Amino acid sequence: MGGRTLTYHALVLRVRQSGESNREAFFLTAEEGIIRAMVFGGPKSKLRAYVSPFHSGTLWIYHDPVKDSRKVTDFDVQSWRPGIREAYERTMAAGAITETILAAHGGGGNWQEPLTLASQSLDAVSMAKEKEVMLPFLHFLWNWADILGIQPDINHCGVCESLCSQDEYMTYSGYDGHLLCSRCGGVYHHQEQSSSYLVLSPGARRWLTVTSPLNPNLVSRYNMDNTALNQVKTFTTALLAAALGKRLQSWDFV
Template sequence: MGDRNRETQGIIFSLKEQGEQNRIVTILTPDHGIINCVLYGGPKSRLRSMVQPFNRGNLYLYTDNIKHSVKIVDFDAKKIHMSLRENLYKSWAASLGAEIVLKTKCAGDPQKAYILLSALLDGIDAVNEDEARLGMLRFLWRYLGLLGIQPDVRECSSCGNSLLSKEHESSYVESHNGFVCGDCLPYSDGRIQHEANLFTTDIHSITYLAAINELSPGKVRELILPAESAYRLKRLLYHMIEKSCGTKLETLESGAGIL
């Protein structure tokens, strides 16, 4: 960021007090990834009132090459996301999305990470809590795709038969990073059958994941996922995303009873 004045899009992640009046603001931008900027001004500052977690818009920045710091000059907030402050689940879901992006360093692609997180925040802000929970599952699955570790949901990783043509259960096998159909699992080696991280899924779960990849976002939002299937997917996707981060996610630990 060598230019002294610069405009960029950004999602406000967090704010940390610096002294009595100033704050350090962590921001996700599509062109520079994660950046930290200084926000000057007291509690009555208009700019300070707009620079709040998960607000998104155009940031106007000034780079001080002597102090090696970046100052927020102005912020034109395009999305405010009021319900994220009013609904406990949505607030924690937004924090989880932000932590995943931070821990994975935008999955090496700030622009796509920015698009995915923007879609998550806009989506959960616009719907009720039950729909927001499904939106979180879609974000996690798509982010696994961005990380390049999304397993194939169409075929059994053991026999190659379709997982979408039978009603019986299948299981995600972590050592394979793939799904094994119910016909193959009983004949798998003992190591797989007794694997600690063996997650059972059903036809509804598998079909939903395939639909996320193949249908438009609007069409996927119209799909109904049974509560038990959604719970299974949540357990699986939380586990997979945490493994991909290489560390425990603080949001999942602290918000265990909410998320």
Template sequence: MSGRVERCKALVLRHIDYGESDRIVSFLTAEFGLQKGFAKAARKSRKRFGAALEPFSQVVVHWGSGRGQLWSLQEVELLNSRSGLRTELERLALASYSVELVELLLEEGEAHQQIYELICAFLDYLSQAGDTACARLLLELRLIYLLGYIPHLLHCSECLKIFADEPVRFDAARGGSLCLQCASGGGIEISLGTIGSLARSLNVGHQQFSGFRFGQRTLDEGGRMLSQVLASVLPRSLKSVKFL
């Protein structure tokens, strides 16, 4: 790659100021996964970078080999700033939450096109004033599904009994849904309606967020379920969750 300038589409996750005028920028790309780039004189050069390094922006990155694992950013073209995210604190907080989730769940340099598509679609939906509660539930569910962490939903994770019209418990540490006999008083109570809604939503494309209308019970129960799952796979607690 030495001497060559590569280009790819990317999502800006965050940036930090470095020195007097430089920036280190974190990106998510479909081809190269999580990456960091060094933008020399970014706070002075409007021509090469402009406002393209702001978080949640969709961009085209032109880069070459740099210091260690850092890309040397030559130019960044802005495609979509997603300015709608900055009109409400709730949307901005949820966008920041999605970025932190991705940074903790993915290894640096691990390409995952579907995760890239999912996060971009999620931010697009949020920036267009979509339903934040439904969007968060779908984002969390699809992330754990695409990364292979999806729990058992429609049958008991221990005896494999398919649920009919009966109470259900849920315990992420034991694999997911549990019948009452296997649960033995453990886990949290979940309705069949909730686990059915979550399971059915996985049959829809991972980039679709519009058209979903979850009831409050599904949002509450589903949120508790997915919080358990995420807590079991994340390396640390999420800093951004306290702002939601």
């Protein structure tokens, strides 16, 4: 009595076994953010095949208000992203994206933007060359930091507020989450990279700046040398780790 079916624009983040033949699925939706629902049916069920990680489309969920339970009644998959399962590196990068979303998602009422970023990032991973899956993943982390409201200003010093030129090194301070100019943070350039002070080269800053407003599908056009790539990886994962209070194992897929 009183139950109703709701429609969502949804991306499957994670599916796990629940009981003998049922599964529990986690979705990122444009309407309500992350929701959890049961998927009934045995191994040969069509619905069970549809509700698999990285698929997205239109989802119908029946909500029983008495038991406060949700079950998937139908899922019209519009994006299958078969490329993700064709290569180990892509599967790992895609899993790192969905695990990050489950670990820390932005609040508030606007879920369309996070869903669009997640969907486009998985599209890019699905089509990326195996050696380049790191690029859409790092692009995702940097822009997810923006959605969480923790993305520091990459052009201004967080201490003296001066504008930093394009060819300037900056230092990320893990203590206060700021980026520091070469004068305020320069003393740390001579030290080893640590979790407290991370150096970002001009190449690393340029990549973050140029790719930031881009669709992740275009990210692989902008390459970095290995030093800059490692800096961006250390920096973006440190940002997210600070927000989560821990590092996710899934980030270290390479």
